[in-house]
Amino acid sequence: MTKWVYTFGDGAAEGAAGMKDLLGGKGANLAEMSNLGLPVPPGLTITTEVCTYYYDNEQTYPPELKDEVAAALADVEKIVGAAFGDPENPLLVSVRSGARASMPGMMDTVLNLGLNDATVEGLAVLSGDERFAWDSYRRFMQMYGDVVLGVAHHNFEDLLELIKDEQGVELDTELKAEDWKTLVGRYKEMVEEELGKPFPQDVHEQLWGAIGAVFGSWMNQRAITYRRLHDIPAEWGTAVNVQAMVFGNMGEDCATGVAFTRNPSTGEKLFYGEYLVNAQGEDVVAGIRTPQNLTVAGKDAQGSDDPAMEEVMPDVFGQLDEIRGRLEAHYRDMQDIEFTVQTGKLWMLQTRAGKRTTQAALKIAVEMCAEGLITEAEAVTRIDPAALDQLLHPTLDPDAAREIFGRGLPASPGAASGIVVFSADAAEEKAKAGQDVFLVRIETSPEDIHVMHAAKGILTSRGGMTSHAAVVARGMGRPCVAGAGTVRIDYQEGYMMCGPTTVKAGETVTIDGGTGEVMLGTVPTIQPELSGDFTKIMGWADKLRRLRVRTNAETPHDARTAREFGAEGIGLCRTEHMFFEGDRIVAMREMILAEDEAGRRAALDKILPMQRKDFAELFEIMAGLPVTIRLLDPPLHEFLPHGDAEIEDLAKAMGKDPADVRASALRLHEANPMLGHRGCRLAITYPEITEMQARAIFEAAAEVQKKSGDTVEPEVMIPLAATAREIEILKAVIDKAAASVAGETGVEIAYLVGTMIELPRAALRAGEIAASAEFFSFGTNDLTQTTWGLSRDDAGSFLDAYQTQGIVERDPFVSIDVDGVGELVQIAADRGRAARPGIKLGICGEHGGDPASVHFCEQVGLDYVSCSPYRVPIARLAAAQAAVMSADDHKENR
């Protein structure tokens, strides 16, 4: 039979820290602290499985639940020595949510539950403080009325204000016991009037009302939104903790506080926290009174005159400090704790791993390792790889004022300011004049690449996290906000608008590419500094990981950046990105519009030396590391001239009639270019393009190998194959080029020919394909597009609705869809390995830089991931974590 309720308290518990999935974070840690013998007010945890049951069964509970709660409550009564609802000696409880992952403030809490007209008198006698008892009662009514009964907050506030007016006082603390008593009476009347029935006096009715409210709050809009933003699945559910109340507000020997076992901003090993004498927990958070420092050192550092807890309650502080040490030793991590002192006795209310800045996370991990608390492997797993982005890019000064203009997707991290330009010409002109240029476009296309390079930051109004702008910006490390759908851009008039605000060309904006915010004017930024801790952790990560990490790069600048960040080769060099500048685009267009093979070859002959030079530079920078070069991939019409002026220029250059050029361009138009004449389909119909590219690769390799002595390892990659035959045909073309070049230069190059697996059919037929292909690189961008039938450029209009309605947990272009796309990757890997044991397998989609996807790659046993340069450290760290987790799994399965 399922056990639905777990008790804790009095030095023992039915649960433990490892049971977070079942008990939630709070419940599991309360149990753990009880087991450690720490002073924890006793209580019970209703499991997350009840929450799941509740939503699966039309908001009803398992039939056994009532009895289990009653039995557990009886245990609590026994420990506390009080009885729930007993007018003489009442047990009061708090009822709080507690999900697997922390969701601070998102769900409902009720304190002081168990008070009614009878028990309030008992509390008054026991505490010897009538004012405290009635204040507690009215606080409970207020909270319960709002949270459980749904009576609007302001109804309570209004009556409170009224009585203060009547008594001529300004502060709550000035009200007396009698006043609170009067207020309670008025609250009762008001609630009855609002609801048509009285405020519940039955404490069990109170309890079940509160439990229902907590479960109900799991599906409130705030919680849903929070979960979506933090990738928390709705199926996890929340637990409910019912715990005996302790009071920090029963007098001057009472207090309440929160603390971190180390400094969460810097990571320094200093006890760090705040407390308030004679207060309840929410007073610390509410900010009505200024909390005081825990320690003298903290007080001094802040230049505060208020006495530290260390001075005011030295004994209790001593106990707390001792517990701090025990908790760190036990949890082997920095803890965020909550405590209450009731008449001189310390009670622990919560402990959990403390949130920290990335800098602090690095320092804490490195120091705890030095202290012998944790191993290097553990230290590595303590850093959130995604958070490294903070360290690699400038961030906005958190103290600076900011005026929000609009919002989009956080497409490429970092903060940047510049003057707005809408066109390439304007950008180049202003950038040449030394100005900081900020590029604003509806969307970008490959020919915008050099302007994107010249810009400090980029904003687009269309496209998703893997739109052209996003991918290229991440590759370059340029901050970018993409798909800001509410921003309307008018190129012709030279302005953009969001709501009532207009920004004209030449005005300044700032973006935060990590949050998607667009701000007016210049917001000051802070430059990142890479600490020794970072270097140490990355070094440990490199020792631990099995997956190699390469980069997606095609410019020397990106390749160099990636090497500095630790890339171990190029996993994806998109040759088409090399074709958009100056002479090249003209030669390229001549090639595309040529009427026959001879015409194409003439144009390709002009392109060959340029490509050769490109490849030679990359080979030099990569100095013996493998370089995967993808053959021309995009539909040809991407290269075509736009607008009459470009068409006429090109026609002139080609000696053709502009009408013919226009007709040719129209003929190349496609209804769905993503599914059209591109990838190896170009190579099959125009093998001379492949011939030229292969020749450029091998000539460059021969040249660099001769000059540098490094063995150049080109991996020639055929894109968008659906069949084995495509690879066979094109491999023959490539092998022939290699043999020719080897004959001409006398240099033998050890190259591989492989393919992208980016179509479902390729994944399914991987066995046949591996007969010719010597490596697979999973192009998970396109594989996601085809597996889902979802264009990344068009998904923006509904993906948000899909996330809100729980259809997709995360954007499948950002984090790999393990269930769908993942199965195809697994199938392809299995079949590829069966046909060609030891076949080299990698991934080169945007997922290569996403930690969750890197974990998946480790599970499937790929050889490497490849990602944009600025994501290389993230991938290195994620790969190490995946290796550690995978080793742990193996241990468990042994």
Place this chain on the structure above:
Amino acid sequence: MTKWVYTFGDGAAEGAAGMKDLLGGKGANLAEMSNLGLPVPPGLTITTEVCTYYYDNEQTYPPELKDEVAAALADVEKIVGAAFGDPENPLLVSVRSGARASMPGMMDTVLNLGLNDATVEGLAVLSGDERFAWDSYRRFMQMYGDVVLGVAHHNFEDLLELIKDEQGVELDTELKAEDWKTLVGRYKEMVEEELGKPFPQDVHEQLWGAIGAVFGSWMNQRAITYRRLHDIPAEWGTAVNVQAMVFGNMGEDCATGVAFTRNPSTGEKLFYGEYLVNAQGEDVVAGIRTPQNLTVAGKDAQGSDDPAMEEVMPDVFGQLDEIRGRLEAHYRDMQDIEFTVQTGKLWMLQTRAGKRTTQAALKIAVEMCAEGLITEAEAVTRIDPAALDQLLHPTLDPDAAREIFGRGLPASPGAASGIVVFSADAAEEKAKAGQDVFLVRIETSPEDIHVMHAAKGILTSRGGMTSHAAVVARGMGRPCVAGAGTVRIDYQEGYMMCGPTTVKAGETVTIDGGTGEVMLGTVPTIQPELSGDFTKIMGWADKLRRLRVRTNAETPHDARTAREFGAEGIGLCRTEHMFFEGDRIVAMREMILAEDEAGRRAALDKILPMQRKDFAELFEIMAGLPVTIRLLDPPLHEFLPHGDAEIEDLAKAMGKDPADVRASALRLHEANPMLGHRGCRLAITYPEITEMQARAIFEAAAEVQKKSGDTVEPEVMIPLAATAREIEILKAVIDKAAASVAGETGVEIAYLVGTMIELPRAALRAGEIAASAEFFSFGTNDLTQTTWGLSRDDAGSFLDAYQTQGIVERDPFVSIDVDGVGELVQIAADRGRAARPGIKLGICGEHGGDPASVHFCEQVGLDYVSCSPYRVPIARLAAAQAAVMSADDHKENR
């Protein structure tokens, strides 16, 4: 060890008719006839595996082959009593190709091989006819020189003309032995001059040269093209038959002929054929002399004066007629035979199943069944389902003259003529005036549907076999030629051009939708007649098949047509096709451009009664048969106004600014609409559309059920799902509408809610999806697009190259790609059934009417196929054949 060579002759053979894959059709049947004891000149067959080996091993032979051929040739020598290369008593052989499937005239043949300067003398002595011997030698040299040595044919012709001039004669037959001798001498000189080496005198060199030429001809351009047109895989390879020569040209007691055991045009049970006295086989085909009838009846029917073989050689004819009976009894099918009579002795050179018209095929099958030769099941398997198209559509009069204008894809069968129109307005105007209108468009879109209905035929210059025009035309039974890439259409000037020829609006053209030909002017057509044989065969098919056959239809006309053709329900009603006429498009556009849900609902309220009426009509026509209705599927922008005039009209109707309407239309534009905001993605973001459609379905069902008493079985189909959650959400909307309507009308409708499986992810997650979906319909058009990453509208530009290079055997949009798309269908079927035993499974892509795909559906065990109305008979027959084959397979496996 592999056996590479099989012998036959003298009443015995190593092979048999069942070994066609290995021996080719000719070789297998020669072996079979030998085994039957028929007079077959002895010989040997080199297997198709040698061909495969040859191409896999850089055009070399298996090492054992030489010895095996030599041994087999020795057997032949023994039977014939002559020796290969023996100057006294020479064995002469023919060397012919023989593939699995007949490829008439596509590959090379060499006759009279074994003649040289010595053996020719032996032949002269043996035959007692010097002229015959030297004529045979020169014929051999001519054939061998052309086929094996590559000396151009005209070189031989020129010398032959020269000698005729010299001798002052006009006909070959007037030349004497001496002349042939002279000519042979000149041939030898000419060949040596051309090649730099003499014509081979070594008969073994001759033999291996000829064998190599036959294998080589498997890859000649003609053969490649033929295979592509007839879907013959290149891997099959050809066999080579080396057979002792017999001569029909050794005198007046010699003859040669071809015959069918029944009339191949009408199917009547009459011996039907032609012969020539004193001639070689090629003379019958070459048409230099007019062949004579075999039978007196045939002669009389033709009104010929030339004597029949029955009269001239009554004995031999008697033998042949007896063999005719034996062959039919043995092969249990109409045979196409070749024979030669050498000095009064009959020799059988070939037998194979005879090609026949569809009409003849039906009659032969029905009569053979009546004769007890074959079973009903066999009769059903004898008809090529695809050929039924001929019977259902008008065809061009084969005797009429035709002037070809251009060519495209044979997109929808049938012949049609009409005056060319380029615009919808012109078409409607002229059609109203009673003219036969022929629609010419670059491509069609959903809003062209009513014009397509009004037109007699359709021609497009863009798009493939599953382009919009092709799919819709097939559905309507309108002849259509699609994707005529060489035709340039100028709407503005109102003409189309192909090469130098121009056709203006108002001029007449004719198309043959079965061949893809476009002709100038009117070509007379023949109306089809459905015979009693057709009805009988279809009746047998219906008894045999397991698969149900439904139709894709949304208009009452199509639904009625389909029922007449035997459809057992509607498998796909595409609701979007119902939205393009009159008021509807306006209401639809209002819906799309509405600013909020209220605006959308107002527009949907206008559409509801129209949809309800549509559905009611279909339910009435289908009278209790299941009707699958797909919810709105295409991207919304397909419905948007085009051009300024339409935009202004709409703006006026909506009371909006044209600029706003234009901006909204632009906002809805998508880069890859096929992968965009369509299918259930529309329903998720605008559930009110689904609500309206579900309500229309259930209201119509309630109305018809009440009125007719038939149980209406609507199946509501959710398109383009990728996840189970989408189905869950939308099923809730549909169920709610059903419950409301049931409450309002008091009529309970037994409906199902299911989904199209048309994305790879849906196939993979079919288990989860089947938890909510009560049926799956495989949308293999879109599934092919996504599995291959191939847009059917854009594939035209390279699919041809893909077929030519052997990358795809057949257009995957026409015949299902069993290896790729098929595996996904199998996975989905397996997982769907595991999750929901007995789940209803069907297919509703264009593949539902393709016989090979229907076979696949039978193998996977689907419940039904659905296809366009005119393909229903094809699907019924194919389904029966698949059932028979599947039963045979089961027997074999028992």
